[in-house]
Amino acid sequence: MLASLLVFVALSSVPGDPAQLILGLNAAPDALAALRSQLGLDVPAPQRYLAWLAGALRGDLGESINYGRPVSALIIDRLAVSVPLTLGAGLIACLIALPLGVTAALRRGTWADPLVTVAAQVGAAVPSFWLGLLFILFFAVQLGWMPAGGFVPWERDFVGALRSLALPMLALGLGQAAVMTRMTRSAMIDALGQDYVRTARAKGLEPGTVVFGHALRNALVTLVTILGLSLSNVFIGSIVIEQVFALPGLGRLALTAIGTRDFPLIQGEIVLYASVIILLGFLVDVSYGLLDPRIRID
């Protein structure tokens, strides 16, 4: 809520009059006044904020100036791209990072650990949007296997939609996988260094039981934190990836909104992004209590 207030204050402190911006400098004064009251600008800012917040809690984010449609409807349309993109990229990141990170932690002192560590360090330095460009170069331009961009709606062609999301998911997921691998590795190393792991080993438990039953079980809290952080990163990263692959998702909608100075839309979008990040953080906190009985949330 504090975050939404911040967005609101920032956006209402915009220099210049939105009505003037929309109608141009030569607009008639009564047309300006009419538009201002249509946009709700004739009411004082705190009152506007409360009205907007009350609406937002009911799912009403106001109406887009540029599209003339409710902001929430515009956002819902775009979720068909952004949600699968984010979840797919997150899944790819997990599938790569968890096994690699755990393996590297278990194989310290062999060739596997430095190999994974170096690969992850270099991978984390690669911007996912550049990786996306390289994928287009290779898979679309050179090989012609994949579309270079654009999106086929799910209901028209399910496989086509999946194909248009495959490269963006991979580009976004691989970048995050590198970051996640490093974090998983150090979480696992921490867990493996604990006394109870040594005890478990000392009493002769199977290595598998020790790793999965003791170390991994206790590293779960850290791993869930990493997962939450990764999903936030991927969600924000999707803004840039959508631009690379010309995907009609939330990110492109936001960029268009900034280009056209469509304030209700910008506000709705930014509050949505921030809320998702806050929600992910909250879910991570709640999961602590479930995963580790020693942690109680008051």
Place this chain on the structure above:
Amino acid sequence: MAAAPSPRASVPQRPSLRQRLRLARFGPSFWVGVALIGTVVTAALLSYVWTPHPPNAMNFAVQLQGPSPAHPLGTDEFGRDLASRLLIGARGTLLVGFVAVGIALLAGGTIGLVSGWIGGWVDEAVMRLVDVLYAFPAILMALLLAAVFRPGTLTAMTAIGLATIPIFARIARSSVLTLKAADYVEAGRALGARPGRLLLRHVLPGAASPLVVQASLSLAIAVLAEAALSFLGLGTPPDVPSWGNMLREAQGFLAMSPWPAIVPGLAIVATVLGWSLLGDGLRDALDPRSR
């Protein structure tokens, strides 16, 4: 009458950052980081005195060419020399990174130090406010600022800086909380040092190493964010060569030449890798426990 020993000399202090740096043994990642960042800094400085071609000189006879003796890294869609633009781009990358992380270090560090020092409900309230910033990663903050002001280098730097404040505030605060109870700070207080002096002379030096390490790691993230923002058209203005801008322009010509898309990307990777290796190397050298 013998002079009384200086009270400060008699109190064992935590080693200062300078002492730690002198004693530190730097590993390979530090030196690779230094080499990479050194190269970028050299490129940026060099661009002020020399570039192979004028960076904005168009030459339609050599559009979208691969590397050649005249154009070592190839040319873009206007026949502009990619090597020259790459050198100029190094400036913006470094500048935006330094300013953004400078903002975060200064603001976040001060907030964390003071808030942790005061403690109590003030600390609680301040850190809650700082946490709000966690909900706005650099790209999102930049969208917000670009809507309010106009997109540009200043907006991008400020956005990245604001988004990076919480991590510095957290680190500074946790150092202060540990150091507040340290014997030499206690001793300083007992000798009647004022809070400002205690904070600056006793606490800050002890808190400096983790902040310096984080600054290097944050520079890596800032370079990535700046490139992404320029790519989106929310960073460096299009008439100034920057690595992100070069990638955005290259996007339209991927089918014709890969070079404009490959060259700036490699430069970004090298810079980000440089800062993160430098940060890791510093951390390993300054804080042996973290290995």
